[in-house]
Amino acid sequence: MSLSVLDIFKIGIGPSSSHTMGPMNAARRFVGDLVSADILAKTSRVGVQLYGSLALTGRGHCTDLAVLLGLEGHAPDSLDPGTVEPTLLRIRTSRRLRLGGTQEIDFDEPLDVLWHRDQILPGHSNGMRFTALAADGTIIAREEYYSTGGGFVARADELDVTEANPHTVVLPHPFESARELLERARATGLDLHELVLANEDAFRPRAETISALNQIWSVMQSCIERGFQAQGILPGVLKVRRRAPKLFRQLTEASSPSPMVAMDWVNAYALAVNEENAAGGRVVTAPTNGAAGIIPAVLTYYRRFEPGSSDDGVLRFLLVGSAIGMLYKKNASISGAEMGCQGEVGVACSMAAGGLVAALNGTNEQIENAAEIGMEHNLGLTCDPIAGLVQIPCIERNAMGAVKAINASRLAMRGDGTHKVTLDQVIATMRQTGEDMSSVYKETSQGGLAVNVPEC
Ligand code: SF4
Structure with a gap:
């Protein structure tokens, strides 16, 4: 079983892949199961219970609205962000919800969505339980799901196997570690992007893969453009003002560019994406939403500032970046609730650094x-x-991660690839560090800046 580049890069909406997209996917999947079991029409009430990190930071991460939208049958990749507010207003004022878009039921949100901040389900910190009841109060379906980062969702019995390897496709060049990946490339004489593309051929025709990757790149560019044009304050109690539009204006109007102008632009690209993400806009999960700005920022830097950059280089970047993301997903985790931010911004930085070297023909x-x-x-x-x-x-x-990724690629390009610490060793270290990390630093908002900085 295997992962695809399109599992690592997904078109979605903000602000969180684990706390928004994952719960939306889980709710939608639960309703799909009701349809498959032919009990949707018998369902007159649905209860949702949120646990652990989802309960602790879910309000800020819009988990509640994601669940409501998922129960109505919406998916992160096709949902128009502009319809979110009117849909929520309808559900909340009418206290009625269209299960799967068709079965209208009563929905009393304070009673039907419960936040268990002091409880964790056994499989993962991001646990959810969905219950469907008939008109007489009988439970007709119940399921627990886990949101494991990057929009991935798994039932308890899928956690160890299917979730990390969602497809049963047989790959020509399977790999579980960076060492194996390099060995296979050496044995076949392939560049890493060629090896990954050959694997993708097992999922779908090559033209579809190329088209999907171009679409991902296009959504990234649109996101930056929207982030530059948007104005005002981001949603939430912090009243954070968007910075990307002003930075864009300053950089565009500067009469004498600074020697660090490329870095200024990288900062602007990353801020633009993550401000869009914070506003619930359309982003590419890469590999998570919290870290969604790093890869678009580094890719845009590559296209604008690296001599000889090309559309083919963008494809090489995305293919190789995805292979690096797969290694973290398989051997550690890309969930902030499991690994802290090293599993999100750290992984995106690592993917972008390797992807940039591939784009530069390293x-x-x-x-x-x-x-x-x-x-x-x-x-x-x-x-x-x-x-x-x-x-x-x-x-x-994300701005810091993007700059760090470019610097990592430059350090690597100045050497011949020999070095002391291997990628496999650093992935194992990240996993162990994440396991050792106190839970207050793992997407619970119970430590660090979250407790030392007043909210407003
Ligand atoms: S601190 Fe990092 S891991 Fe946590 S929510 Fe923000 S981006 Fe995600």
Whole structure:
């Protein structure tokens, strides 16, 4: 069983892949199961219970609205962000919900969505339980799901196997570790992007893969553009003002560019994406929403500032970046609730560093070196979002992660790929560090900046 590049890069909506997209997917899946079991028409009430990190930071991460939208049958990739507010207003004022878009039921949100902040389901900190009841109060269906980061969702029995490897496709070049990936590339004489593309051929025709990757790149660029044009204050109690539009204006109007102008633009690209994410806009999960700005920022830097950059380079970047993301997903986790921010911004930085080297036609060994550097200097990075919002430190952290990724690629490109710490070793270290990290630093808003900075 295997992962695809389209599992790592997904078109979705903000602000969180684990706390917004995952719960939306889980709610939609639960309703789909009611349809499959032919009991949707018998369902007259649905109860949702949220546990652990989902309950602790879910309000700031919009988990409640995601669940409501998922119960109505919406999916993150097709949902028009502009319809979110009117849909929620209808549900909340009418106290009626259209289960699966068709079965209208009473829905009393304070009673039907319960937040268990002091309880954790056994499989993962991001647990959910959905219950369907008939008109006489009989329970006709109940299921628990876990949101494991990056929009992935699993039932308890799927956690160890299916969730990390959602497809049963047989790949020509399977790999479980960076060492295996490099060995297979060496044995076949393939560049890493060629190897990954050959694997993708097992999922779908090549033209569809290329088209999907171009679409992902296009959504990333649109997100930056929207972030530059939008104005005002981001949603939530912090009243954070968007910075990307002003920075864009300053950089565009500057008469004498600073020697650090490329870095200024990288900051602007990352801020633009993550401000859009914080506002619930359309983003590419890469590999999570909290870290969604790093790869678009580094890719846009590549296209604008690297001589000889090309559309083919963008494809190489995305293919190789996804392979690096798969290694973290398979051997550790990309969930802030499990790993802290090293699992989100750290992983995106590592993916972007390796992806940039691929775009610049570096060797397979230099790619592995860059990806390792990208994570090594994010080890221990905690997750402590103030007020549970994906804003502080998240937005600015993406700018820092993007700059760090470019620097990691530059360090790697100056060497020949030989180095002391391997990517596999740093992934294992990240996992162990995440396991050792206190839960207050793992997307619970119970430590760090979240408790030392007043919310308003
Ligand atoms: S601190 Fe990092 S992991 Fe936590 S919500 Fe923000 S971006 Fe995600």
